[in-house]
Amino acid sequence: MTQNRKTPRRTPLYDLHVGLGGRMVDFAGWELPAHYPTGIISEHRHCRNHAALFDVSHMGQVILTGADAAAKLEALTPAALTTLPEGKARYTFFTNEAGGILDDLIVSDAGDHLFVVVNASRRDHDIAHMRARLHGVGVTPLADHALIAIQGPRAEDVVGAVCPAARGLRFMETTPARIMGADCRISRLGYTGEDGYELSIPAARAEDIARALLAHEECAPAGLGARDSLRLEAGLCLYGNDIDPGTSPVEAGLSWAIPKSRREQGGFPGAARILNQLADGPSRKRVGIRPEGRAPARAGTEIQDEDGTVLGRITSGGFGPTIGGPVAMGYVAASHARAGVRVNLMVRGKALPATITDLPFVRPNHKR
Amino acid sequence: MTTYYSEDHEWVRLDGDTGTLGITGHAAEQLGDVVFVELKETGEAFAQGDEIGVIESVKAASEIYAPVDGEIIAVNDTLADAPALVNESPEGDAWLYRIRLSDPSQLDALMDRDAYGAFTG
Structure with missing residues (x-):
């Protein structure tokens, strides 16, 4: 059977979302909840104060096998992957010949293979990219697996209740683990700035495990809207908005992910x-931006200096529920990429005053 | 007092020769959490179909379109500091404008509550 690419795909949690009253939208070709009846702000706050469950099954989960998989993958990224210890995960990006970013990804050393998670919108691209370049490496999309994120200060309690092994992990650590009898992979990381986990779960068991997680009094479901506002406050890049083939990791403020060894070699x-x-x-550099007043400045908004000279554009912007006001990030000329610099944002033809700030807006709360 | 509804999801409630204007409960629900309301000023005149303000939710910005011709005689200033009122009481306390209608016969082309209910299905 061929799948009609126009019809959004459903994750193993589709029925759960609908049953919970999720407002379903098409995101990168997947039918996912933008939010549930409680709304984005409530879901966002629940994640910052308790724990939230996100369905991120649309993301690409890929298994790389072969003796030289790490060395060969390393040649496509500026990360150190040959030195990645078993049980550790690392953030990196595929770069192009111009130094732009083709996608950002998490690589985990799972012992006898590498476990790679890529963006939904880049899944097909990344698999083709790896297959074309990783000679002798098996590049296998992990079929029939959901990916569930549990994020928030109470995430350890929520996941620990169904998977005691979760309690022993620290930030950016990963392990195979059984959850309610199902063979899963749990990783302590996420996309919210909070402590939390991503759980790779066989599709057939995803719904009952998700229901068990949601049965914990600290855990509530959250949709794509809260995921976006949480990652924006945490200063994390969204591929296609804040990073793309035309932006380099250095401009994007991601140099921390390029270790000394790769800088030298x-x-x-x-x-x-x-x-x-x-x-x-x-x-130019990616910076945080705090608009004055209440009006959000969205992606695409032009950033000017106080004399009207164009400095760059906002790449992500909206309302930050934890900050309690509008927040944004974008690229500005290096001369102006300094906390405290005053700029104007051109919103609906009017100059909205704003201040350049350091990122993140909300301090990370990871389990180190 | 009769309330009239537009296909752009605004309502107008007629009271004598003036009216009150806002966005519908259906629109507010579709928008989700409202975080910012930008309104015109008292005294401004507008024609049917003109953009007369912007409501921003966490998700997106949405324009407000005038369902009739008229002039603004009062603005609901409380929304500047309490935009979430639009979610709580879109067809009550979160009215946007009091207006003087130039041509009340334009209301005849709008929907009543039942027709709007059917329109939004």
Whole structure:
């Protein structure tokens, strides 16, 4: 059977979302809840104060096998993957020859294989990219698995109740584990700035495990809207908005993910431009932006200096429920990429005053 | 007092020769959590179909379109500091404008509550 690409795909939790009153939307070709009846702000706050369950099954889960998988994957990214210990996860990105970002991803060393999670919108691209370049490496999409994120300060209690092994993990650690008899992989990481986990679960068991997690009094479901406002406050990039093939990791403020060894040796796509930018500084940088007043400034909004010179554009912007006001991030000329610099945002033809700030807006609360 | 509804999800409640205007409960529910309301000022005149304000929810910005011709005679200033009122009471306390209608016969082309209910299904 061929699948009609116009019809959004459903995750193993589709029926659960509908039953919970989720407002379903098409996101990157997947039918997912934008929010539930409680609304985005309530879901956002629940995640910051308790724990939230997100269905992230749309993301691409890929298994890489072969003796040289880490070395070969390393050649496509500026990360150190050959030194990645078993049971650890690392954030990195595929770069292009111009030093731009093709996608950002998490690579986990699972012992006899690498477990890679990529963005839904880049899943097909990334699988083709790896298959074309990772000679001798098995690139296998993990079929029939859901991915469930539990995020928030009470995430350990919620996941620990069904999976005691979860309590022993620290931030960016990963392990196979049984949850209610199902063979799963649990990783302590996420996309909210909070402590939390991502659970890779066989599709057939996803709904009953999700229901068990939601049965915990601290856990409530949250949709894509809260996921976006949480990651924005946490200063985390959304692929396609804040990073893309035209932005380099250095401009994006992601140099922390390029270790010393790769800076010295190079040997990844776009190394020339990226190493130059590391040495001399990029001409523009991603920054946080706090608009004055209550009006949100959305992606695409032009950023000007106080004389009207264009400095760049907002790449993500909206309302930050934890901040209690509008927050945004975007790229500005390096000359203005400094906390405290006053700028104007051109919203509906009017200059909205704003201040450049450091990222993140909300301090991370990871289990170190 | 009769309330009239537009296909753009505004309502107008006629009281003598003036009216009160807002967005419908259906619109407020579709928008989700409202975080910002931008309104015009008292004294401004507008024609049917003109953009007369913007309501921003966490999700997106939505324009408010005038369902009739008229002039603004009062603005609901409480919404500037309490935008969430739009979710709580869209067809009551979160009215947007008091208006003077230029041509009340334009209301005849709008929907009544039952027709609007059927329209939003």
